[in-house]
Amino acid sequence: MPYTTALRCRECGRHYPIEPLNVCEFCFGPLEVDYDYDAIKAKVSRASIKDGPHTIYRYEALLPVSRARAVDIGAGFTPLLRADRLGKLLGIENLWLKNDAVNPSYSFKDRVVSIAATKALEFGMDTIACPSTGNLAGAVAAHGAKAGMRTLVFIPRDLERGKILGAAVYGPTVIAVNGNYDDVQRLCSELADAHRWAFVNVNMRSYYAEGSKTLGYEVAEQLGWKAPDHAIVPMASGAMITKIYQGIQEFARIGLIPDAHTKMHGAQARGCSPIVKAIQGGHTHPKPEIPKTIAKSLAIGNPADGFYAIKAMKSSGGSGVVVEESEVAEGIMLLARTEGIFTETAGGVVISAIRRMAEAGTFKPGESVVAYITGNGFKTMEAVEPSVNKPIQIEANMESFEERVLAAVGR
Amino acid sequence: MAVTVRIPTPLRRITNNQDKVNVDGASLRAIIEALNTSHPGIKDRLCDESGELRHFVNVYLNGEDVRYLQGLATATKTGDEISIVPAVAGG
Numbered sequence A: 001m002p003y004t005t006a007l008r009c010r011e012c013g014r015h016y017p018i019e020p021l022n023v024c025e026f027c028f029g030p031l032e033v034d035y036d037y038d039a040i041k042a043k044v045s046r047a048s049i050k051d052g053p054h055t056i057y058r059y060e061a062l063l064p065v066s067r068a069r070a071v072d073i074g075a076g077f078t079p080l081l082r083a084d085r086l087g088k089l090l091g092i093e094n095l096w097l098k099n100d101a102v103n104p105s106y107s108f109k110d111r112v113v114s115i116a117a118t119k120a121l122e123f124g125m126d127t128i129a130c131p132s133t134g135n136l137a138g139a140v141a142a143h144g145a146k147a148g149m150r151t152l153v154f155i156p157r158d159l160e161r162g163k164i165l166g167a168a169v170y171g172p173t174v175i176a177v178n179g180n181y182d183d184v185q186r187l188c189s190e191l192a193d194a195h196r197w198a199f200v201n202v203n204m205r206s207y208y209a210e211g212s213k214t215l216g217y218e219v220a221e222q223l224g225w226k227a228p229d230h231a232i233v234p235m236a237s238g239a240m241i242t243k244i245y246q247g248i249q250e251f252a253r254i255g256l257i258p259d260a261h262t263k264m265h266g267a268q269a270r271g272c273s274p275i276v277k278a279i280q281g282g283h284t285h286p287k288p289e290i291p292k293t294i295a296k297s298l299a300i301g302n303p304a305d306g307f308y309a310i311k312a313m314k315s316s317g318g319s320g321v322v323v324e325e326s327e328v329a330e331g332i333m334l335l336a337r338t339e340g341i342f343t344e345t346a347g348g349v350v351i352s353a354i355r356r357m358a359e360a361g362t363f364k365p366g367e368s369v370v371a372y373i374t375g376n377g378f379k380t381m382e383a384v385e386p387s388v389n390k391p392i393q394i395e396a397n398m399e400s401f402e403e404r405v406l407a408a409v410g411r
Numbered sequence B: 001m002a003v004t005v006r007i008p009t010p011l012r013r014i015t016n017n018q019d020k021v022n023v024d025g026a027s028l029r030a031i032i033e034a035l036n037t038s039h040p041g042i043k044d045r046l047c048d049e050s051g052e053l054r055h056f057v058n059v060y061l062n063g064e065d066v067r068y069l070q071g072l073a074t075a076t077k078t079g080d081e082i083s084i085v086p087a088v089a090g091g
Helices: A037-043 A046-050 A056-062 A084-090 A109-122 A135-147 A161-168 A181-194 A205-222 A239-253 A274-280 A306-316 A326-339 A345-359 A377-387 A398-409 B028-038 B042-046
Strands: A004-009 A031-035 A080-082 A094-099 A127-131 A150-156 A173-177 A230-234 A263-269 A319-323 A368-373 B002-006 B020-024 B057-061 B081-086
Touching (some): A037 A056, A037 A239, A046 A056, A056 A109, A080 A205, A084 A326, A084 A345, A094 A205, A109 A135, A109 A205, A150 A181, A161 A377, A230 A345, A239 A263, A239 A306, A263 A274, A274 A306, A274 A319, A319 A326, A326 A377, A345 A368, B002 B028, B020 B028, B028 B042
Parallel strands (some): B002 B081
């Protein structure tokens, strides 16, 4: 059974019961799941985790749902890969990639949605829904199908084709809203008030967000039970970087790793960078902006967890990094061509951010650097289509091959 | 100068479970003062000690985030609709 004790307001500390609530009635602060960490510490060990499944549910004790009733399509425990070729190119000795592009619906969102869907069933809800920049839509549609729930996904009208298809294939009702993500999000907040549906990132947010902690746990476990020296994370709402840091801190708190010294760095693209602008300008809260970026999965102009993301970066000794729009596709291509991993635009932002940080001397020799690659490149093919070579057309004979191919690639 | 204010669930205890309240006022600041007169305590929920909107509260005038407009000084007129919406996680 979960070790959850209550929901607690992150701002004023007021307690609430474990229900589909996400906002404090008094100060509007976000509600978070509280755990009995002493009980968890007494129960959980490295060995008990190692015996668990190769999914997020190996960390069941630190999650707000029971594995036994989980809506589980295999989210999590994705590979942590050494990136020697990319590292050599960038001058980073000890570079790692957390490849979350290989989740069941091809982004990290499966982690959060598995938790939210499970909790929704626990609450007796029969409809699952979300506002989405694309990745979440796919994850909600997939888990909705697995759970047999009615599924509605709301997306901005200008989304990439791959993301629309990647959600629609699971059979949800897809609603394209005439507006940007911030408009979609506002509409869904109002709908969540009017219907008892599980909007995973609205009224289920307190539980949903917990899923991202597993990105912190896994990296620490996969590095041999220690926190990385640096983590570079893409930022949209700012929730993921906050939760990864929380995950690393929880692991230290229950004694699974010696300490939580990781410097947390958040990356955004120039066309939508309210969180990075705020931290660089010395502000505690981001100023909302209208997104105009190729990195659509990061196009949240009014980031709800920006305040906490800034806090995580500052208190950990990390930083905010912005990359130019042109560097997004460059980052995707660089990762694909050095490490054989095809990521979406958010991953391109991360790789280019790391390149900038390496050039600026952020990483000391020997320090472990982990890049979070959170989504799959097939979702945003438009971003790299102009940059890749077209196939060489030949006839089915040796002469044609020699004439057109060997001339180009060399003997 | 009646403006309709849509009240989110966390505030409905103050509005006797009404999800919409009509009030008069020529600016968002005046609207919140008027709301607080008819439903005492609501201002404290929406605004911090300095009287500014709390960071976790989003207020929209006819669908537009008032932080893109003039914040609390944003002018309002009869027939306008104001939505109060808590912040949401990523997508």
